Amino acid sequence: MNVFVVAMVAVLATMLLALIRAFLGPTVFDRVLAANMVGTKTVLLIAVAGFLTGRPEWLDLAILYALMNFTGMIALLRFSKFANLASDEQLK
Amino acid sequence: MEGLRDILVWACLVGGGLFSLIGGIGLLRMPDFYTRTHAASLTDTMGATLILLGLAIHNGIDLITVKLAIIFVFLFLTSPTAAHALVKAAYSKGLEAPDVQEATGAAAAIRNEALEAARRGEGT
Numbered sequence: 751m752n753v754f755v756v757a758m759v760a761v762l763a764t765m766l767l768a769l770i771r772a773f774l775g776p777t778v779f780d781r782v783l784a785a786n787m788v789g790t791k792t793v794l795l796i797a798v799a800g801f802l803t804g805r806p807e808w809l810d811l812a813i814l815y816a817l818m819n820f821t822g823m824i825a826l827l828r829f830s831k832f833a834n835l836a837s838d839e840q841l842k
Numbered sequence: 843m844e845g846l847r848d849i850l851v852w853a854c855l856v857g858g859g860l861f862s863l864i865g866g867i868g869l870l871r872m873p874d875f876y877t878r879t880h881a882a883s884l885t886d887t888m889g890a891t892l893i894l895l896g897l898a899i900h901n902g903i904d905l906i907t908v909k910l911a912i913i914f915v916f917l918f919l920t921s922p923t924a925a926h927a928l929v930k931a932a933y934s935k936g937l938e939a940p941d942v943q944e945a946t947g948a949a950a951a952i953r954n955e956a957l958e959a960a961r962r963g964e965g966t
Contacts, residue, residue, distance in 0.1 A: 753852050753855050759859070760859025761859065761862055763863055764863055766866075767866030771870050777875060779931065780875055786882075790917065791862065793917065794894075797910070798893065806906045806909075809910065809913065813912060816920070819920075820920040820924060823924050823927075824924070
């Protein structure tokens with residue numbers, strides 16, 4: 751069996767578990783944690799899939815996903831903390 | 843040489859997949875938010891490192907490896923940062939940690955009970 755298939759199955763199963771946690775909650779932070787994990791695993795999934803299909807150029811997409819994942823999570827955390835992405839409150 | 847490389851790729855990719863799976867199980871099964879963060883963030887870093895290392899060994903050295911290294915550095919910097927920011931946000935929001943005193947007390951009670959049982963077993 752192809753080793754990339756093994757890695758992909760493991761990453762997909764992890765994403766499924768993280769999605770279940772994202773649905774269960776119970777707090778918003780659990781959901782953010784699960785979403786962050788899904789994002790990281792998406793990067794790995796794209797990288798492994800690129801090698802599996804013989805197109806390692808897909809790594810550019812993986813880099814993009816990694817950047818978007820981090821930015822999105824920080825934005826979500828700021829939103830959950832201040833209920834606003836750029837409020838005056840945090841400047842005081 | 844080719845066989846050794848294949849073995850290394852297998853070990854890295856399967857190990858990375860295992861670490862990912864363990865992180866997923868920890869994320870689902872741990873009892874409260876802070877332990878979930880612990881399970882998820884630690885295994886996240888290790889799983890990503892091993893999988894990217896396996897891909898790099900498989901590929902050899904060229905531009906693709908540089909891209910893999912960029913992804914690795916970025917994940918390695920942002921994953922702990924994200925976990926830190928998340929826990930800090932949760933803590934400043936006042937999310938309760940479970941009662942550590944109670945938990946350790948329960949663990950001590952279970953241990954004492956086991957010790958007592960062992961001693962009785964020895965006595966008879």
